[in-house]
Amino acid sequence: YAPEDIIEYDYEYGEAxxxxxxxxxxxxxxxxxxxxxxx
Incomplete structure (x- = not known):
């Protein structure tokens, strides 16, 4: 994964x-x- 993808996924997961x-x-x-x- 690209760093951007990991950050975006982590952000969405963290929000939930x-x-x-x-x-x-x-x-x-x-x-x-x-x-x-x-x-």
């Missing part, structure tokens, strides 16, 4: 991975906020 991680992180974050409010 970042979006997944972001949506997954929203769950625990909301739970932590709820616990803090309950205390």
């Amino acid at each position: 991975e970042y979006k997944e991680a972001e949506s997954v992180t929203e769950g625990p974050t909301v739970t932590e906020e709820t616990i803090a409010q309950t205390e």
Whole structure:
């Protein structure tokens, strides 16, 4: 592969991975906020 192809693939893959991680992180974050409010 040419360096440009690797960078482009890595960028697209990273974007998808970042979006997944972001949506997954929203769950625990909301739970932590709820616990803090309950205390």
